[in-house]
Amino acid sequence: MRTYIDSAEVENVREAYELGLVDGVTTNPSLVAGTDREYRDIIDELTEFVDGPISVEVIATDYEEMLEEAREYDTWGDNIAVKLPMTRDGMKALRTLTAEGVQTNITLIFSVNQALIAAKNGATMVSPFIGRLDDNGHDGVGLIEDIREVYDNYDFETDILAASLRHPYHVQEVAKAGADIATLPPSVADKMFDHPRTDSGLEAFLDDWGDRESPALK
Numbered sequence: 394m395r396t397y398i399d400s401a402e403v404e405n406v407r408e409a410y411e412l413g414l415v416d417g418v419t420t421n422p423s424l425v426a427g428t429d430r431e432y433r434d435i436i437d438e439l440t441e442f443v444d445g446p447i448s449v450e451v452i453a454t455d456y457e458e459m460l461e462e463a464r465e466y467d468t469w470g471d472n473i474a475v476k477l478p479m480t481r482d483g484m485k486a487l488r489t490l491t492a493e494g495v496q497t498n499i500t501l502i503f504s505v506n507q508a509l510i511a512a513k514n515g516a517t518m519v520s521p522f523i524g525r526l527d528d529n530g531h532d533g534v535g536l537i538e539d540i541r542e543v544y545d546n547y548d549f550e551t552d553i554l555a556a557s558l559r560h561p562y563h564v565q566e567v568a569k570a571g572a573d574i575a576t577l578p579p580s581v582a583d584k585m586f587d588h589p590r591t592d593s594g595l596e597a598f599l600d601d602w603g604d605r606e607s608p609a610l611k
Contacts, residue, residue, distance in 0.1 A: 394568045397445070397576040399556070401425045403438045405579040410442060412586075417445030419498070419520075419556070419576045421476065422452055433469065440470040446518075448498045450476035451486075459486040467495050474498045474517060479507045484514050491515030498554065508540045512551040518574065523567065524557035533557075534566045541571035561585045 395416035398409045401424040409415050418439055425432050432449070439447050447470065451462040459482060463475040474496040477483040483499065490497055491514060498518040499511040503526060511519045521540060523533030540553050554574040555567035561584045567575050577585075 394572055395445070395574045396582070397448075397554070397574055398582060399424070399576040399578050401428050401430075401435050402579070403435060406439060407442065409577075409579060409582050412582075414577065414582050415443055415445070417447065417472075417474075417574070417576075418443055419448040419476075419554075421448075421450045421500070436469050436473070440472065444472065446472050446474040446496060446498075448474045448476045448518075450500065451478075454478070454480070454482065456482040456485045459483065460489060463490055463495060464493075472496075476500045476520075479503075479511065484510060487511065487514045487516060500556070503536070505536065505539045505543055508551075508553075509543055512544060512547075512549040516551045518552045518554045520554045520556040520576070522557035523555055523563055524559040526557075527559070534563070534570050537567050537570040537572050 396414045397417040397419050398406045398415050399419045400406055401420045406415060406418055425435060436447060436449060449466045451459050453459045453462050459477060463486060466473055466475050475490060476498045477486055479499050479501050487497055496517045498520055499516045500520045502508050502519050502521040508519045521536050526533035526536060537553060537555055544551065552573040554576055555572040556576050558564060558575060558577060558581055561581060564575050564585060
C-alpha cells in the first residue's frame with residue numbers, strides 16, 4: 394500500500410519524505426487556509442522533491458469553473474492530480490478531464506455507489522472518508538472492503554485512496570482491506586513508528602552493552 398501525506402505544511406511533508414512515507418501528497422482548501430500561504434507557492438515547493446501525485450483541490454462547484462481551475466492546476470506540474478467533489482457537476486468535469494488526460498482524485502466519497510460512478514467516469518483515484526464515517530456510527534473500513542470488491546469484480550483501474558484516517562489502527566485496517574493508498578496526517582504517520590516494546594527493548598540492549606565502544610568505531 395502506498396502512503397501519501399495529507400498536509401499543506403511543506404516541512405511536515407519533507408520530514409515524512411525522509412522517513413520513506415511520501416509516495417504522494419494530498420491537500421485541500423482547509424489545509425492550505427491554515428498555512429497563510431499561496432496555494433501555488435506550496436505546490437511549487439512540494440514538486441521540487443515529491444515525485445508521486447500531488448492532489449490540488451478545486452474551489453468551484455459548477456462545471457465550467459471547475460474545468461477552468463482544473464486546467465490551471467494541471468499546468469503546475471507533471472504530477473498534479475486535480476481533486477473534484479463527488480457531485481453531479483464534479484462528475485461532468487471528471488468526464489471532460491479524463492478525456493484530456495488529467496489525473497484526478499474524487500473527494501468526499503461516502504458510499505460504494507459514489508465510488509462506482511467515479512470509476513465509471515475514469516477517476517484516477519477515489520477518496521473514501523473513513524474517519525468521518527466512523528464519527529457518525531458507520532463502518533469506514535468496511536466501505537474500503539466493499540469498494541475493493543466492486544472494483545475487482547469489474548477490473549476498474551481507479552485507485553482506492555483511504556482518507557480521513559484518525560489513528561495508526563486505521564492505517565493497518567485499510568491496508569488489510571485492500572486500499573491502494575492511505576493518506577496520512579503527519580501526526581498519524583509519526584505514531585506509526587512507535588511501540589512501547591520497541592523502546593523498552595532498545596533500552597535493555599543498551600543497558601546490557603553498558604559504556605563499551607561500538608565495535609564498528611574502534
